[in-house]
Amino acid sequence: IGWSGKAFLSTSCCPKVCIVGSGPAGFYTAQHLIKARQDVEVDIYERLPVPFGLVRFGVAPDHPEVKNVINTFTQTAKHSRCSFYGNVNVGKDVTVGELQQAYHAVVLSYGAEGNRRVGVPGEDLRGVYSAKDFVGWYNGLPSCRELSPDLSCETAVILGQGNVALDVARILLSPLDTLKKTDITQPALEALAESQVRKVLIVGRRGPMQVACTIKELREMVNLPGTRPEMVAADFEGVPEALKDLPRPRKRLTELLMKTAMEVPGDKELERRKNATKIWGFRFYRSPTEIFADPSHSRTAGIRLAVNRLEGSGERAQAVLTGEVEDVSCGLVISSIGYKSLPIDPSVPFDSRRAIVPNSVGRVHQAAGLYCSGWLKTGPTGVIATTMNNSFDTARSLLEDVDSGTLDISTGKPGSQIVSMLLEERGVKPVTFSDWEKIDSLEMRKGEVCGKPREKLLTVEEMLKVART
Amino acid sequence: MALVTAMRRLAQVSLREFSRRSTAVSWGAFHTAERSFTTGAQPLRSDNKVTVHFINRDGEKITVKALPGDSLLDVVINEDLDFDGFGACEGTLACSTCHLIFDEEMYKKLGPVTDEEMDMLDLAYGLTETSRLGCQICLTKSLEGMVARVPESVADIRQTKDGSA
Numbered sequence: 001i002g003w004s005g006k007a008f009l010s011t012s013c014c015p016k017v018c019i020v021g022s023g024p025a026g027f028y029t030a031q032h033l034i035k036a037r038q039d040v041e042v043d044i045y046e047r048l049p050v051p052f053g054l055v056r057f058g059v060a061p062d063h064p065e066v067k068n069v070i071n072t073f074t075q076t077a078k079h080s081r082c083s084f085y086g087n088v089n090v091g092k093d094v095t096v097g098e099l100q101q102a103y104h105a106v107v108l109s110y111g112a113e114g115n116r117r118v119g120v121p122g123e124d125l126r127g128v129y130s131a132k133d134f135v136g137w138y139n140g141l142p143s144c145r146e147l148s149p150d151l152s153c154e155t156a157v158i159l160g161q162g163n164v165a166l167d168v169a170r171i172l173l174s175p176l177d178t179l180k181k182t183d184i185t186q187p188a189l190e191a192l193a194e195s196q197v198r199k200v201l202i203v204g205r206r207g208p209m210q211v212a213c214t215i216k217e218l219r220e221m222v223n224l225p226g227t228r229p230e231m232v233a234a235d236f237e238g239v240p241e242a243l244k245d246l247p248r249p250r251k252r253l254t255e256l257l258m259k260t261a262m263e264v265p266g267d268k269e270l271e272r273r274k275n276a277t278k279i280w281g282f283r284f285y286r287s288p289t290e291i292f293a294d295p296s297h298s299r300t301a302g303i304r305l306a307v308n309r310l311e312g313s314g315e316r317a318q319a320v321l322t323g324e325v326e327d328v329s330c331g332l333v334i335s336s337i338g339y340k341s342l343p344i345d346p347s348v349p350f351d352s353r354r355a356i357v358p359n360s361v362g363r364v365h366q367a368a369g370l371y372c373s374g375w376l377k378t379g380p381t382g383v384i385a386t387t388m389n390n391s392f393d394t395a396r397s398l399l400e401d402v403d404s405g406t407l408d409i410s411t412g413k414p415g416s417q418i419v420s421m422l423l424e425e426r427g428v429k430p431v432t433f434s435d436w437e438k439i440d441s442l443e444m445r446k447g448e449v450c451g452k453p454r455e456k457l458l459t460v461e462e463m464l465k466v467a468r469t
Numbered sequence: 470m471a472l473v474t475a476m477r478r479l480a481q482v483s484l485r486e487f488s489r490r491s492t493a494v495s496w497g498a499f500h501t502a503e504r505s506f507t508t509g510a511q512p513l514r515s516d517n518k519v520t521v522h523f524i525n526r527d528g529e530k531i532t533v534k535a536l537p538g539d540s541l542l543d544v545v546i547n548e549d550l551d552f553d554g555f556g557a558c559e560g561t562l563a564c565s566t567c568h569l570i571f572d573e574e575m576y577k578k579l580g581p582v583t584d585e586e587m588d589m590l591d592l593a594y595g596l597t598e599t600s601r602l603g604c605q606i607c608l609t610k611s612l613e614g615m616v617a618r619v620p621e622s623v624a625d626i627r628q629t630k631d632g633s634a
Contacts, residue, residue, distance in 0.1 A: 032553075065561030072557070216588040249591035383592075385564045388554050 014039040015402055016415040018103040020090045021110035022046035023053020024387045025374020027073040029107050032395035034081050037402075041081045043103070043416050045094075048142070049086045049431040049463040050439060051077065053111060055384065057141045060167040061182035062174065064453060069384055077433045083416060086431035087464065091344035093428045094419060100369055102418045104409050105398055108348065108357060108364070108372040109391070112339035112380040118159060122291030123335075126150060127300035131164050131336035138171055138188035140456035142463075145187075150299060151195035153331020157303055159288055160336030161204035162212035163383075168334050169200045170220060173227050173278045183447065183454045197332065199279040205287045205319040207310055208239055208257050209246070215253045221280060222260050228276035231261035235284040242313070257282070285309065286326065287319060291333055302329045339380035354379065362394025369407060371398055435467035442466055519608045523550060524618040537610055541603035541617060542567045552619050560604035562586060565593035567603035569617040575599075579606055595620040 017033055019026045022044050030042045052070055059066045077084045099106045115130040127150050136144030156172055158165045176193055236258055243251055286305040294301035305326045308319035343350040349365055351358045356379055357372045364370040373394035374387050401407035423430060439457060446455035457463050518534040521544055525531060535544040542556045558564040562585050576599035586605045593600060
């Protein structure tokens with residue numbers, strides 16, 4: 001860019017940091033930086049007009065308490081030394097290189113917007129979706145609005161046994177009365193009201209002692225009204241004996257799973273199960289090899305699962321093919337095998353094998369002044385609290401570099417002054433945090449009308465329209 | 470909320486840089502100037518307060534007085550104790566960041582743990598046999614002088630590396 005830094009002198013040499021992405025990683029990094037030094041100024045850039053990333057678009061609608069972190073993020077955003085710029089696509093509207101020239105440091109916290117492919121034939125048939133898209137759909141992510149998943153089948157197969165898989169199963173089988181009171185989108189609610197899905201299988205390559213989900217989410221399934229569990233007792237061979245050596249968290253989780261699968265229930269529970277109209281269950285030692293189309297080829301009709309056995313035990317156990325296969329009829333396949341980060345700017349180092357930005361404690365390799373936090377840094381696993389810690393670590397690295405002089409803050413930087421100019425030249429109008437608050441108020445007012453915490457706006461156009469009022 | 474706490478909060482709001490105070494995680498270190506103001510304020514009744522000692526991650530002991538009925542998370546927030554990331558979900562049993570560790574004797578006095586708390590506690594980094602979640606422990610006079618240690622990290626165990634928990 002042909003500008004002279006001196007023309008935009010900031011009189012103080014306060015460190016100016018730019019953060020790309022306004023999910024938990026972005027906000028926790030900002031929070032830590034602002035708190036640590038009285039002179040740091042932080043600008044957060046976000047592609048969508050609305051902030052908060054997966055807290056808004058990933059956390060299940062029936063887990064509102066998990067979204068309480070939004071309160072602390074809001075405090076950060078409204079801090080005098082923090083500014084939010086929504087509707088700015090870094091990589092397209094402004095490059096990372098331009099940001100690096102405008103700021104003393106740039107922190108990439110844009111998470112994982114892609115997903116791992118299963119890599120089997122039939123994966124692109126109608127009726128097959130990634131959990132990322134399915135979750136985005138029921139949570140109102142604008143890019144997933146057109147998903148219109150086909151729920152006109154009896155059986156759904158979910159590949160993967162982590163918490164996202166359980167979220168999907170729970171949303172598919174929850175009583176409508178429960179969902180009606182959440183911030184799930186109206187179209188999703190309507191689709192689920194028409195849903196014919198009555199059986200959900202949650203399929204994993206390995207065994208009961210390797211499930212990636214955690215006990216709270218499992219308990220929610222066990223207690224889900226109107227449903228009953230149905231599992232294969234043989235899958236639990238060897239498990240009771242192995243229990244005593246497990247650490248407490250894994251032990252409790254496995255015990256609950258075992259009890260649910262094998263224990264003969266008491267009268268009350270028997271009665272409840274008799275009246276249940278929906279079924280759910282884990283299926284173990286199964287890997288997908290092919291997804292079949294129905295005769296008219298328009299959608300999926302079933303999935304072929306290879307049967308595995310385990311080699312080794314515990315967390316490191318490996319699934320090994322036995323040669324046997326099993327076919328399951330189903331009209332819906334949701335793959336929940338992991339999110340994946342994508343490169344957004346060719347100038348930023350990217351490890352395509354691990355799908356992360358190569359770094360050491362958040363310092364991007366071979367890129368001075370460039371940092372990363374959140375899933376982009378460590379890969380797409382962990383909950384908000386994990387990301388919080390991860391982001392604090394990156395912030396600490398950055399601050400260490402300021403203290404040691406590795407990060408040179410002796411010359412003033414123009415920060416948002418120059419970026420705003422560039423964006424204006426390019427016809428991009430950022431959304432401020434107060435603009436977001438107009439969207440926020442409208443969503444909450446709309447929600448109030450129908451007994452929901454909010455009714456989300458579903459398109460970027462609608463969001464921008466409200467932001468500009 | 471006790472009148473004293475409410476008054477103290479009102480006084481704090483005017484000293485803060487940001488426009489809105491919520492019940493979110495405290496910003497402790499910011500407000501060292503305000504801390505002397507708040508601890509200097511004399512409570513209307515001091516005889517039924519409970520003394521609580523926190524050991525922070527630097528090994529420093531911080532002693533505060535709180536009211537019976539307050540949860541330990543309430544205490545951390547009300548006293549602006551600066552524990553990084555403490556209480557992310559604001560006391561709704563949706564995280565494990567208010568993880569605290571007690572000595573055996575005190576742990577026994579704290580009473581039974583619900584399944585709900587245990588489920589979240591199971592995910593806490595550095596879990597011990599005498600760990601509890603601060604948001605679930607309500608103060609009583611019998612817990613006078615309790616010592617609660619804030620463990621090293623707030624990382625939730627769900628930070629899986631190979632997909633298994």
